[in-house]
Amino acid sequence: MKSVRNLEEVTIRFAGDSGDGMQLTGSQFTSATAVAGNDLSTLPDYPAEIRAPAGTLFGVSGFQIHFGSREINTPGDMCDVLVTMNAAALKVNLRNLREGGIIIANTDGFNDKNLRLSGYDSNPLEGGSLSKYQVFAFDISALTRRSLEDMNLSPKVVDRSKNFFALGLTYWIFSRPPKPTLQWIKDKFKNDETLQEVNMRVLKAGYNFGETTEVFAVQYEVGPAKLKPGTYRSLTGNEAAAWGFISASVKSGLELFLGSYPITPASEILHELSKHKSFHVKTFQAEDEIAGICSAIGAAYGGALAITSTSGPGLALKSEAIGLAVITELPIVIIDVQRGGPSTGLPTKTEQADLLQAMYGRNGESPVVVLAATSPSDCFWTAYEASRIAVKYMIPVVMMSEGFIGQGSDPWLIPDIDSLPEIKPSFRTDPQGFYPYLRDEKTLARPWAIPGTPGLEHRIGGLEKANIYGNVSHDPENHELMVKLRQEKVDRIADGIPLAEVDGDPEGDLLVVGWGGTYGAIRTAVERQRNEGRSVSHLHLRYINPLQKNVGEILYRFKRILVPEGNLGQLCKILRARFLVPTMTLSKVQGGPFRSIEIVEEIDKLFKA
């Protein structure tokens, strides 16, 4: 009889060669965990190479999941369990494993060649170097082979299914239901009965191995989380963004258009939207980033809800065209799923260093709206809000996402469709008194007059336009007026968005201000500090341009302000310039998200100083 132990939260990292299927393993574990009712957060961490040479350190691909019966805000600081398919994966990931943590290792991945490639002098599974951890080492490759012995399969097919043995085993250890994965296998291989059989068998073999072998004395249970009542599903940030745009399209009656060029880590938005033709979504894989946004501008001119998706290098290429959308005052949404930069930088690693590019990276005075998503599921809401603002104010909106939230996932509370905010565009049809730049008095939006409407024929473009009439104008006073009007239009959006809310006391010793994907780490860190009795509060900015109207007021109420950012202090600069407050930066640019402990320690330092 094995004992069952209850845990409040667990962090597992699956790691192996980039060809070992670790991302798939991780996403399957995520589905099973979601179905088990836990709160969760994931972090895919994979190399830029599709199939890096086997066994090398730089070819290691990982997937981390943090799940629990309590609120989970981050993918986890340190792992409790490391599933490692070879020596290189152990070498790269051991520093992420807490002392006393569990290592599940495939001994087949620790042969002489593996050890040499990963720089081990001797096999770490033997000898005492891992004595601080609980090591469970088996030849998973051989166990997989044995479970398929009678099927006469090529060694390649057998070898490729070994990740499902590891998956099955972890399902048993953490009492996950294998059903969602079995169903997934059925659907995935519906045209190949052999592969169906192979994967199901191996998954079950791994599960049964946990149950029957004497090695594991303990099985763990992580009960369902007390999340807000409702129906949930697990979504990655990129999927959530795509669904946010689809929802905005349905709600507004505007056809959805995406002009996009493939780029890591944003391509999944293009993939996801390409699937949804039943929503009349039109996706256009353009010849380059510039055509991606220019086609979106053309589609917006024609009356579509127009989106372009990209990452930092693509945003740089799009900058001239964003300026065109600014001066023609057309509604488009540019979503930037940030990665490490500059240049090609770290394509598969996360960063927050495009904020100033989004704010200012264009010629001339060229203000745009900038919003930032805080988590994978928040990508839905931010995409929806970006669409609403673009259409209501006839303005380009940049939505900031990040690699680790775009590709990470968490539970999404499925919203009641009727409760989605209203998006009510209207196209001008009355020729009486029509001028292309005659603005709405309140929002300053110009009329959306689409080709095909009789009597509204007009010309727009990138040359400066005369106020109201919209003809080309080189008049100096007119130019200054238009520059100011375009800025004022952005500023006035602050009238139509909710005020910022502080998490914690409204005033005190320290305010931690964040934006985007640092949300979970800051929230966890601040909570911990508050529990220790410190006066620390949290302000997270979803609207960066314009800032919510009360942001300044909030900042002035705290003695000190700390801004953790995945860059060298970009939001910090914006806040200082705007409010003349002595904000402090906590920066991290290591290609990964903040750990909450890093923020906790920084706050400790501040209070001790």
Added chain:
Amino acid sequence: MNLVKQTLKDAPTAEEKKYTAKDFQSDQDVRWCPGCGDYAVLAMVQRTLPEIGIPHERIVFVSGIGCSSRFPYYMSTYGFHGIHGRAAAIASGLRISRPDLSVWVATGDGDGMSIGGNHFIHTLRRNMDIKILLFNNQIYGLTKGQYSPTSVVGQVTKSTPYGAIDRPFNPLLLALGAEGTFVARTLDRDPKHMQGVLRRTAEHKGTAFVEIYQNCVVFNDGAFFQFTEKETKDDNVVVLEHDKPLVFGKEKEKGVILDGRTPKVVSLKDGKYSIDDLLVHDEKDTVLSFILARMSNLPGLPTPIGVVYATARPVYELEIERQIDTVVKKAGEGELAKLFMHGETWTIS
């Protein structure tokens, strides 16, 4: 029905009328240099559009940057003056979202062949229904006289004081190589010919590309005079007509034959060749189109004008609509509730 369709259905309809060229003139002063070839193109487009039977409000002119890209401001249709090189990309998005519109691009040799070269070739291979008018004057005019990707080798300009050393593009060959389905050439100083080509352009289903030899009076005056002026034109230009032999010369006394794969000029007067021996133009012949396009501006051979190539191929944006229709027919109209709830979900009470 989406909001665009609903709005246009409910919009007050325009009075039905017979358009004239004047109906296509905007209220803006035309600001090209006096004597610029662009005037002739503008006049001819304004004269041809009333004939094609598309309502005024459904026509859109999109352009990039350059002298020719001012074109939309002078048309009273819808117009979009874009950024340098990007007209075809803007037009692509517009046409995909609105296949009910007639979309035209006005571009130049710098805008279309250099900074916008990528969009140009990809638009052609996709066969979007966009009419591309390329005003080729072999020079950068608006930036005041640098050589362009169609300038000839040796051309002296502000940026090539010792002569241009790079080989120019032949726009027809580029368009054919990019799998264009309609490739034609005409001359700014031959209004009648231009009108015929523009009519064909308007009728084509798919990307229709027209190169217009256009004189820049200020920076490259006379670049095409051998093809456009009375004294030299007949001997240097052969007018292509489908199913007709390639005859040219002041008295129609010369023709083009194919010697193997090589075009050669022969005399129809010396008794050796008759009109029956000549190469007969076939717009649908892919191989021939390359041979004819290659003849441009070569010593000893006449330069072809007219429709070099025209063929039918599925139109990109209509294929998108077809895929959508197929999916909707099979799976029904999309519903958010279904999308949100499909696959694995769990409920917390």
